[in-house]
Amino acid sequence: MLYPATTVCTDPSCPSHGRVLRLWEDPKRVTMFSLASGVFEGFAVATSCRKCRATYYPNYVVRGDVRQYYEGIPDYVQVADHTYIENALLEHFTMLSVLSWTSSTNTAHIYHESMSHLPSDARDIPRFQLRTEHTSDGFVLLALLRDAKDRGSVLEVPNSGDQQERFKDAMIARNRRIQFSGQPEYAHWCQKCHRRFDDDSGPHFVDCIVTDGISIGRPCCGVQNCREPLRTPQDHWCARHVHQAAFCVVDGCCYAHRQGFRTCDSHAAVEDHHVATGQALFTLRMRLQRAQVTHPTDAIEPDAPVEEDVDLDDTLDGPCPEKPVDGNRRVRARFGRRRTHNEQLIVRPCGIITARETFYGAETTPQVLDMLHKKHLIPGSMPRFVYYDNNCGLYKHCAATAGEDLHTRIGLPVDVFHWKCKHKKTDVECSFHCNPHMFPELLNGDRSWYFNSSRAEQTNVWFGGYHAIVREMGAVKYEFFLDEMILRKNELTRAKLEAEGWTPGYRDDIRFAGTNVSL
Incomplete structure (x- = not known):
């Protein structure tokens, strides 16, 4: 039996405030999914107030068109009208996603196949089957309830409308809070990512972060660098650029496409080539492999599926025996959806992820510089060192930008691997300004490195596992899911640092000031 949290x-403001509620309707039969006892039937009781007409359910109270959840997290969370999932089971599903990249579909399937205690005929009854929408909505609701509990507030959502849209505004609000104020571990401090260093000026503390990007990608507007959300992930254009659907898909072409085709008369051969190659067996096999890849790398770019970009010479009959002096003119067309370019992470050398941002067009030094400034608005929060594999380019950009002095205030070393293998030693930026050997604060007494400068790439190995899960998500769910995965991963990392004796804590001067940062 499930009862409301209050009697x-x-x-x-109600005249009957504090008075006993009356039974609103007969107890409703529901299906309950648990971690230890499997699935079973139960009853949910609802009560109401005679005066204010508020209706109290086991998880929330409805006043007018507002659904207000009770404080804390209930033992059983309602994910559908007649379906409840145990809090412990939702936590288990979330940890499966964090540690083994398990999707909502697979968690439901795993649970269903694990119900060996049920008779075979009972497992085929629809109400005893845990569906994907149950696990997906349960994940979102549990994360929102945890967020409200941590902030000392209660979750309020509309009571009417589709379940898919009910939590959207609450998800957007949390996305913005994390975007502007950072992860809860934003002010993290530990002995693994901070150190005391003594030099001629006396003792002082130094810290560093590592930033790197990984291509995961979600559908976005076909206009490059447009950040407007799509109506659905299947759309090619946002509402502001939907008129672009009438034009030829070849880059730079301003003519309307032919009826029933995607290209104009001048570029008909491009579409013919696209259709022919799309039917080739090796292309279909490659397309399938890229769609199912779990850990994208630099060699596999999931944000540019093979069917989306066509790169052809003007002559389609075959390669020329000799290239012209001025080169061949290239024709590029995009028949599929554009995707965001990469996710840029800021990671502490201990493994704590402090920030994430989606880059749309490319991973450029101006975007990285802008991200560093936006994520460290609080005075004193900018780290002493920032590791980035293209810090030499970042240094040049800062030096050439009027009014920019970041390169004079912090160190911009390149991690040792990239500095040895991928940077010119003849450039003054690579050989001097971004040479990690030029910063004694980064070295131990035995000339070994104090900070793990490869932590961002190591983190990307884990983070890239979500490519297959999020590649078809909408913008709101995409941001919400990845932020929740980072939050949970940070909790595990912090517990590991505590167990290993690295004494993790928080910088109070940054932590409390961060609650007042907004745009």
Whole structure:
């Protein structure tokens, strides 16, 4: 039996405030999914107030068109009208996603196949089957309830409308809070990512971060660098650029496409070539492999599926025996959806992820510089060192930008691997300004490195596992899911640092000031 969290009216403005509620309807039969006991039937009781007409359910109270959840997290979370999932089971599903990249579909399937205690005929009854929408909505609701509990507030959502849209505004609000104020571990401190260093000026503390990007990608507007959300992930254009659908898909072409085709008369051969190659067996096999890849690398770019980009010479009959002096003119067309370019992470050398941002067009030094400034708005929060594999380019950009002095205030070393293998030693930026050997604060007494400068790439190995899960998500769910995965991963990392004796804590001067940062 599931009962409301209160037996009396809790509305201070109601004449019946504090009085016992009456039974609103007969107990409703529901299906309950648990971690230890499997699936079973139960009953949910609802009560109401005679005066204010508020209806109290086991998880929330409905006043007008507002659904207000009770404080804390209930033992059983309602994910559908007649379906409840145990809190412990939702936590288990979330940890499966964090540690083994398990999707909502697979968690439901695993649970269903694990119900060996049920008779075979009972497992085929629809109400005893855990569906993907149950696990997906349960994940979102549990994360929102945890967020409200941590902030000392209660979750309020509309009571009407589709379940898919009910939590959208609450998800957007949390996305913005994390975007502007950072992850809860934004002010993290530990002995693994901070150190005391003594030099001629006396003792002082130094810290560093590592930033790197990984291509995961979600559908976005076909206009490069447009950040407007799509109506659905299947759309090619946002509402502001939907008129682009009438034009030829070849880059730079301003003519309307032919009826029933995607290209104009001048570029008909490009579409013919695209259709022919799309039917080739090796192309279909490659397309399938890229769609199912779990850990994207630099060699596999999931944000540019093979069917989306066509790169052809003007002559389609075959390669020329000799290239012209001025080169061949290239024709590029995009028949599929554009995707965001990469996810840029800022990671502490201990493994704590402090920030994430989606880059749309490319991973450029101006975007990285802008991200560093936006994520460290609080005075004193900018780290002493920033590791980035293209710090030499970042240094040049800062030096050439009027009014920019970041390169004079912090060190911009390149991690040792990239500095040895991928940077010119003849450039003054690579050989001097971004040479990690030029910063004694980064070295131990035995000339070994104090900070792990490869932590961002190591983190990307884990983070890249979500490519297959998020590649078809909408913008709101995409941001919400990845932020929740980072939050949970940070909790595990912090527990590991505590167990290993690295004494993790928080910088109070940054932590409390961060609650007042906004745009």
